Amino acid sequence: MTDTHRPTDAERLRALTRKLLTDHPPATTDRTDFLRARFDAGLAWVHYPVGLGGLAAPRALQAVVDTELAAAGAPDNDPRRIGIGLGMAAPTLLAYGSDEVKRRFLRPLWVGEEVWCQLFSEPGAGSDLAALGTRAVRARGGTSRSSEAESGGGWVVDGQKVWTSSAHVARWAILIARTDPDVPKHRGITYFVCDMTDPGVEVRPLRQITGEAEFNEVFLTGVRIPDAHRLGEVGDGWRVAQTTLMNERVSIGGARIPREGGMIGKAAATWRERPELRTHDLHRRLLDLWVDAEVARLTGERLRQQLVAGQPGPEGSAMKLGFARLNQAISGLEVELLGEEGLLYGEWEMRRPDLVDFTGRDAGYRYLRSKGNSIEGGTTEVLLNIVAERVLGLPSEPRNDKDVAWKDLSR
Amino acid sequence: MSDLLYSETEDDLRAAVRALLADRAGHQAVLARIETDSPYVPGLWKALAGDMGAAGLLVPEKLGGQGASHREAAVVLEELGRAVTPAPYLTSAVVATETLLALAGESVPAAELLAELASGRTVAVLAVPLPASPYAEPSTAPSVTGVADAGAADLLLVSRADGLYAVPAAEATVEPQTPLDLTRPLAKVTTEAGSGTRLAGPDEAAAAIRSGLLAGAGLLASEQLGLAEWCLEETVRHTRERHQFNRPVGSFQALKHRMAQLWLDVVGARAAARAAADALATGSPDAPLTVAVAQAYCSKVAVRAAEECVQLHGGIGMTWEHPAHLALKRAKSDQLALGSAGRHQDAIAALVDLPAPTAEVIGAR
Numbered sequence: 001m002t003d004t005h006r007p008t009d010a011e012r013l014r015a016l017t018r019k020l021l022t023d024h025p026p027a028t029t030d031r032t033d034f035l036r037a038r039f040d041a042g043l044a045w046v047h048y049p050v051g052l053g054g055l056a057a058p059r060a061l062q063a064v065v066d067t068e069l070a071a072a073g074a075p076d077n078d079p080r081r082i083g084i085g086l087g088m089a090a091p092t093l094l095a096y097g098s099d100e101v102k103r104r105f106l107r108p109l110w111v112g113e114e115v116w117c118q119l120f121s122e123p124g125a126g127s128d129l130a131a132l133g134t135r136a137v138r139a140r141g142g143t144s145r146s147s148e149a150e151s152g153g154g155w156v157v158d159g160q161k162v163w164t165s166s167a168h169v170a171r172w173a174i175l176i177a178r179t180d181p182d183v184p185k186h187r188g189i190t191y192f193v194c195d196m197t198d199p200g201v202e203v204r205p206l207r208q209i210t211g212e213a214e215f216n217e218v219f220l221t222g223v224r225i226p227d228a229h230r231l232g233e234v235g236d237g238w239r240v241a242q243t244t245l246m247n248e249r250v251s252i253g254g255a256r257i258p259r260e261g262g263m264i265g266k267a268a269a270t271w272r273e274r275p276e277l278r279t280h281d282l283h284r285r286l287l288d289l290w291v292d293a294e295v296a297r298l299t300g301e302r303l304r305q306q307l308v309a310g311q312p313g314p315e316g317s318a319m320k321l322g323f324a325r326l327n328q329a330i331s332g333l334e335v336e337l338l339g340e341e342g343l344l345y346g347e348w349e350m351r352r353p354d355l356v357d358f359t360g361r362d363a364g365y366r367y368l369r370s371k372g373n374s375i376e377g378g379t380t381e382v383l384l385n386i387v388a389e390r391v392l393g394l395p396s397e398p399r400n401d402k403d404v405a406w407k408d409l410s411r
Numbered sequence: 412m413s414d415l416l417y418s419e420t421e422d423d424l425r426a427a428v429r430a431l432l433a434d435r436a437g438h439q440a441v442l443a444r445i446e447t448d449s450p451y452v453p454g455l456w457k458a459l460a461g462d463m464g465a466a467g468l469l470v471p472e473k474l475g476g477q478g479a480s481h482r483e484a485a486v487v488l489e490e491l492g493r494a495v496t497p498a499p500y501l502t503s504a505v506v507a508t509e510t511l512l513a514l515a516g517e518s519v520p521a522a523e524l525l526a527e528l529a530s531g532r533t534v535a536v537l538a539v540p541l542p543a544s545p546y547a548e549p550s551t552a553p554s555v556t557g558v559a560d561a562g563a564a565d566l567l568l569v570s571r572a573d574g575l576y577a578v579p580a581a582e583a584t585v586e587p588q589t590p591l592d593l594t595r596p597l598a599k600v601t602t603e604a605g606s607g608t609r610l611a612g613p614d615e616a617a618a619a620i621r622s623g624l625l626a627g628a629g630l631l632a633s634e635q636l637g638l639a640e641w642c643l644e645e646t647v648r649h650t651r652e653r654h655q656f657n658r659p660v661g662s663f664q665a666l667k668h669r670m671a672q673l674w675l676d677v678v679g680a681r682a683a684a685r686a687a688a689d690a691l692a693t694g695s696p697d698a699p700l701t702v703a704v705a706q707a708y709c710s711k712v713a714v715r716a717a718e719e720c721v722q723l724h725g726g727i728g729m730t731w732e733h734p735a736h737l738a739l740k741r742a743k744s745d746q747l748a749l750g751s752a753g754r755h756q757d758a759i760a761a762l763v764d765l766p767a768p769t770a771e772v773i774g775a776r
Binding site: 260268279280294299309318389394398 | 415
């Protein structure tokens with residue numbers, strides 16, 4: 001009822017965490033079993049509802065649990081590998097799923113037994129995501145009305161998606177598809193949970209500029225989805241997708257980074273260790289970027305302090321834009337700094353990385369991979385428009401697609 | 412980790428300073444005075460420095476000040492930067508005050524002068540050229556050019572071979588120069604050997620001056636931040652209202668992206684300036700590095716913001732009656748003040764061990 005209960009909450013969570021550790025000692029408990037027990041104790045994400053991995057506690061108190069568990073050497077659920085499920089699918093399922101859907105999906109999602117991917121982007125609809133053309137039509141489940149009702153009035157999906165990370169290992173996907181081509185593009189979209197084991201789903205590796213296949217193309221041919229796996233109303237998928245996309249951007253900027261913690265640390269280390277590589281031009285540019293990296297770090301720290309103080313600011317929008325520019329500039333400088341070595345590349349053999357390590361591998365890899373930083377998760381150009389319109393209040397671009405049915409738009 | 416947010420007290424202080432400046436020293440008031448003998452708005456210094464106590468923020472209560480810190484002084488400077496106010500705040504309440512503070516433990520005259528400065532009754536300036544950086548020994552020549560706010564000073568702190576002297580302005584020759592930034596007047600200051608009161612010996616003086624210039628450079632970042640914020644806000648306001656080609660010009664993507672980019676730079680400048688103010692306030696060993704980072708970053712952002720402000724205002728940005736030129740002239744002058752970005756970068760190179768290349772003989776015969 002009042003704030004005076006908050007310390008009690010923290011104490012209660014600490015006690016529950018210790019009980020979990022006593023009942024399931026991490027040293028002798030199977031990793032998956034431990035994670036399941038943690039979920040069932042409501043200590044997975046404490047702000048989630050009781051029975052769904054949480055205790056309806058304040059979100060900030062998650063740190064109490066995490067700190068106790070880390071100190072005890074408890075296994076974590078590898079949030080990077082299952083990041084799409086945790087960061088994007090879960091909040092959407094929570095907001096729009098039926099009770100049955102939430103119970104079915106959230107536990108294996110959180111434990112990491114089921115990996116999720118996101119079927120949003122299409123070859124023809126990247127930044128203009130609402131222009132997507134993948135179709136979902138009501139399934140003809142039989143000849144009579146009654147059998148259609150029995151099948152739950154399912155859906156059949158046809159189309160193609162792209163830039164899908166984890167699709168080759170995913171069990172489930174969040175999917176947006178067009179269900180009504182006769183209305184303007186934002187209004188005819190519906191949001192589904194798609195079974196990646198359906199025979200109509202074909203996943204092909206998409207080889208990138210780095211030589212790796214970090215992403216996939218996903219071809220959907222007659223994929224059947226039960227209506228129970230629809231999230232939100234028919235035609236309301238764009239609004240549902242906003243929940244997903246907002247959560248995508250929130251996940252950036254939470255952690256505290258030490259000085260030289262990012263890519264600049266690599267370049268600075270090379271500079272210190274290899275005096276023979278130094279030139280005056282590179283020195284000046286390295287210092288410029290060192291200052292930019294330090295200011296980006298301070299900006300992130302300021303954002304973190306604002307969030308802790310309960311005053312979220314628009315600074316989060318700056319972080320992704322800033323890091324993209326910075327990573328590209330630093331990795332480019334690094335290749336030049338390395339000179340002859342910079343002309344070599346680790347290996348071009350196609351690999352399928354489970355995790356993307358942005359600072360790992362060699363300078364050439366970092367240079368090439370960082371080119372994606374200004375494209376993935378919203379291009380720099382689109383994000384600058386968002387900053388201009390939503391933060392600065394500048395007038396929006398004139399639009400010629402607003403009241404036009406999707407089928408009448410030029411493509 | 413430093414506290415990079417603004418406290419409620421700091422927000423209140425900002426509101427009070429902003430209200431005072433809007434009331435007494437708006438851009439039109441500044442424009443009306445910049446070509447007169449003295450650009451300072453009469454009565455403003457007394458209200459700001461004395462009545463509001465802003466001059467004594469850095470001075471402990473036992474020495475007659477407010478016992479606040481660099482964090483609060485930084486907020487005052489943000490507002491003075493926003494309004495491009497002609498006031499000897501950076502020079503007297505920060506650089507001269509911080510120099511005297513470094514001596515106050517040992518020197519009775521320095522401690523007494525601090526109370527005078529803190530009350531706002533006396534304006535003192537350190538007789539060094541505006542571009543003097545914390546990284547070089549100050550000149551001990553009898554004449555110094557480019558001394559900011561010397562014309563407003565009652566007292567000049569003069570570096571001589573045998574130490575630091577406080578020389579009453581009446582005993583010195585102060586010849587105004589024509590500055591690029593009319594809101595921060597410059598003058599040539601000449602003093603007679605032996606005039607004034609000796610405050611400290613040469614070693615102590617050098618350390619105190621470095622300390623004064625370092626605090627000045629760190630807090631100048633806040634002035635640059637305030638200036639950049641004003642330039643961005645004013646440009647956004649103008650481009651929303653100004654129509655060309657039957658559209659507000661602010662709806663053109665080419666312009667929107669430039670303003671959004673500037674906003675990103677300002678967000679960074681705010682973090683950098685706050686970090687410097689906090690490091691100075693807490694006496695952090697990290698202060699020299701944090702100040703150098705803030706100065707290397709914020710001086711560029713302020714100039715870029717002012718240049719964008721002029722450009723995106725179109726023709727009106729080139730006129731004398733629009734205040735954009737006040738911001739541009741201040742920003743460009745601030746870029747050189749208290750150590751250029753390049754000098755601060757050199758300091759960073761030394762502090763974080765990123766040394767310059769050693770000399771290499773190219774084309775040797």
